[in-house]
Amino acid sequence: MVERGHKPDALAVAHTTDIGHASGVSIESDRVKLSLPSGESAEILLYGATVISWKAGGEEKLFLSDKAKLDGTKAIRGGIPLVFPVFGKTTEGPTAALPQHGFARISKWELLGKTSESNTSVQVDFGLGPENLTVDARKQWPYDFGLIYSVVLGKTSLETKMLVRNEGGESFDFNVLFHTYLRVPDVTTVSVSGLKGVTYKDKVLKGAMATEESESVTIAAEVDRAYENVPGAVTVNADGKTLFKVERTNLEDVVVWNPWEGASGMADFGPADGYKNMLCVEAGAVANWHTLETQNVWECGVTVHI
Ligand code: BG6
Numbered sequence: 001m002v003e004r005g006h007k008p009d010a011l012a013v014a015h016t017t018d019i020g021h022a023s024g025v026s027i028e029s030d031r032v033k034l035s036l037p038s039g040e041s042a043e044i045l046l047y048g049a050t051v052i053s054w055k056a057g058g059e060e061k062l063f064l065s066d067k068a069k070l071d072g073t074k075a076i077r078g079g080i081p082l083v084f085p086v087f088g089k090t091t092e093g094p095t096a097a098l099p100q101h102g103f104a105r106i107s108k109w110e111l112l113g114k115t116s117e118s119n120t121s122v123q124v125d126f127g128l129g130p131e132n133l134t135v136d137a138r139k140q141w142p143y144d145f146g147l148i149y150s151v152v153l154g155k156t157s158l159e160t161k162m163l164v165r166n167e168g169g170e171s172f173d174f175n176v177l178f179h180t181y182l183r184v185p186d187v188t189t190v191s192v193s194g195l196k197g198v199t200y201k202d203k204v205l206k207g208a209m210a211t212e213e214s215e216s217v218t219i220a221a222e223v224d225r226a227y228e229n230v231p232g233a234v235t236v237n238a239d240g241k242t243l244f245k246v247e248r249t250n251l252e253d254v255v256v257w258n259p260w261e262g263a264s265g266m267a268d269f270g271p272a273d274g275y276k277n278m279l280c281v282e283a284g285a286v287a288n289w290h291t292l293e294t295q296n297v298w299e300c301g302v303t304v305h306i
Contacts, residue, residue: 067268145164258275
């Protein structure tokens with residue numbers, strides 16, 4: 001069972017709806033909205049605990065497809081879907097029966113409650129355990145686990161954190177990744193720094209391994225690379241300015257993905273040229289399995305600064 005010892009907070013949260021005047025959390029049947037008095041906001045669906053909007057500096061910072069299904073029938077195309085317990089699709093081993101990117105992004109999470117709030121920051125926690133899974137997902141991955149996912153809205157940042165707990169009697173292996181769709185004005189004019197010298201798996205080239213030679217990675221075609229053991233922060237820059245700085249805790253890998261014109265092959269991707277306004281910079285632990293021994297806990301997080 002996923003609890004943090006303060007579940008009654010969820011009730012207190014339900015009355016904090018003063019958006020626009022104080023930091024707040026408002027709850028609707030299918031989503032939670034966070035806001036700061038200075039105008040920043042975030043919106044998280046219980047389905048997948050998917051952040052679908054983050055507004056700061058008067059602008060939307062995340063890309064959300066205008067054809068994304070928000071009704072719980074499909075993983076959300078945009079925002080921050082959560083990848084667990086497998087990145088991509090395996091054909092053998094304990095995750096072989098799971099769909100691409102696992103079940104976290106297609107399960108309905110529980111709202112655990114608000115854990116902190118000030119004028120400059122507000123945090124909510126969500127939980128997922130076997131009891132929240134569909135019968136199919138439970139069969140596909142029959143381990144006893146608990147996830148606590150936290151979203152912290154700051155004035156110039158959005159932090160997402162995950163705690164993974166092994167509640168069963170045997171160890172399990174997992175990947176985790178925050179599949180963040182950053183909104184950019186024009187992907188052809190952005191560059192990504194912080195990857196030089198890093199080895200990556202190039203999925204566009206059927207998984208070929210390469211080493212990044214560029215200080216500033218630019219996007220001019222489909223890009224799907226899993227950079228392994230990235231040493232420091234990764235920044236997304238345009239016109240000599242940093243649009244986003246991505247800082248990770250206990251997440252060694254960074255996936256950079258843009259489907260380019262291949263987006264037209266995705267039924268839930270819109271508008272057709274929307275790929276020009278997005279770049280996925282995904283912090284994760286994906287190149288290698290992490291093993292969690294029975295009754296152990298593992299924590300990680302990523303902060304996106306503007
Ligand atoms: C990325 C993967 O993380 O997610 C890509 O590296 C994949 O290979 C992309 O295409 C989107 O996946 P999905 O399942 O949301 O279409």
